Amino acid sequence: xxxxxxxxxxxxxxxxxxxxxxxxxxxxxxxxxxxxxxxxxxxxxxxxxxxxxxxxxxxxxxxxxxxxxxxxxxxxxxxxxxxxxxxxxxxxxxxxxxxxxxxxxxxxxxx
Amino acid sequence: xxxxxxxxxxxxxxxxxxxxxxxxxxxxxxxxxxxxxxxxxxxxxxxxxxxxxxxxxxxxxxxxxxxxxxxxxxxxxxxxxxxxxxxxxxxxxxxxxxxxxxxxxxxxxxxxxx
Numbered sequence: 001x002x003x004x005x006x007x008x009x010x011x012x013x014x015x016x017x018x019x020x021x022x023x024x025x026x027x028x029x030x031x032x033x034x035x036x037x038x039x040x041x042x043x044x045x046x047x048x049x050x051x052x053x054x055x056x057x058x059x060x061x062x063x064x065x066x067x068x069x070x071x072x073x074x075x076x077x078x079x080x081x082x083x084x085x086x087x088x089x090x091x092x093x094x095x096x097x098x099x100x101x102x103x104x105x106x107x108x109x110x111x
Numbered sequence: 112x113x114x115x116x117x118x119x120x121x122x123x124x125x126x127x128x129x130x131x132x133x134x135x136x137x138x139x140x141x142x143x144x145x146x147x148x149x150x151x152x153x154x155x156x157x158x159x160x161x162x163x164x165x166x167x168x169x170x171x172x173x174x175x176x177x178x179x180x181x182x183x184x185x186x187x188x189x190x191x192x193x194x195x196x197x198x199x200x201x202x203x204x205x206x207x208x209x210x211x212x213x214x215x216x217x218x219x220x221x222x223x224x225x
Contacts, residue, residue: 006153034213043115043201043216044154089154098144098167099214103153 003027004092006102014110019077021105023090026071030092030100035064035075038087038104047088048075080109113138115217117202123223129190132220136183136204142166143185144214145177148199157200160185189222197224 005024013019021035031052036044050057050064050073057064063076077084090102116135124130136143145157156169160179177187183204189196199221203214 004153009151036214036216041218043203043218044214045216046213049213091154098156098159098169100156101146101154103151 002103003030004090004100004102006088006090006105008105009103010106010108012108012110013080015082016079019075019080019084019107019109021075021077021088021090021107023073023075023102024071025073025092025100027092027094027100028071029094031094032092033064033066033073034091034093034099035062036089036091036101038089044089077107080107082109082111085109115202115204115215117200117217117220119220120218121221121223123225124192125225126192126194128192129188130192130222131186131188132200132202132222134185134187134202134204134217136185136202137215140204140206140215141183142205142207143179143183144203144205145185145187146201146203147171148201148219149197154201157187192224194224197222 003026034049035047037047038044048059048062066073085108087104087106089104091099093099118133142161144159146154159167163179174190179185199219201219203216
């Protein structure tokens with residue numbers, strides 16, 4: 001039961017342009033959403049999060065948007081840099097339950 | 112501050128064998144979660160431990176089990192290994208048992224079942 005879905009397995013963008021990674025979820029109980037970044041041979045690292053009471057959270061070049069009615073969130077990276085090339089996981093949770101992750105999107109930023 | 116440490120990093124087993132993976136959380140973290148990562152499936156939640164008690168469990172067969180010790184270190188065990196158990200097993204710790212808390216992941220233990 002894949003409650004968190006990342007339908008794009010890969011994304012390629014040019015350096016300096018915007019990267020938009022998308023995530024959909026099916027469980028309306030989710031009230032907290034996170035993005036993690038994973039480099040090869042390393043564990044995922046926390047990137048940015050958003051509570052369901054907000055529709056936008058910004059941290060430097062990274063902005064997460066939440067559309068609760070559409071059960072959709074997105075991560076915007078502006079401007080994209082080659083060092084952003086990694087696999088990005090979307091995650092969601094509610095109350096005291098486990099955190100559910102998507103399948104990940106591999107972002108490649110070309111110089 | 113040391114990060115989450117997982118051992119072993121790599122291991123190869125054959126079908127039918129059993130395996131034990133170890134995870135040492137960040138000092139002071141009392142919650143430890145385990146995830147299985149396979150290509151195309153993302154991170155599948157296995158279980159979470161807090162203060163030596165299993166708090167949540169994912170949809171995995173009983174062959175997958177775990178425990179947590181008084182020092183918060185955790186182990187997971189997989190018995191009667193199957194080819195499909197080949198995956199990267201990730202351990203994550205957090206300061207408190209809250210799903211709004213950031214998870215800190217280890218580098219993982221890559222298991223290959225032949």
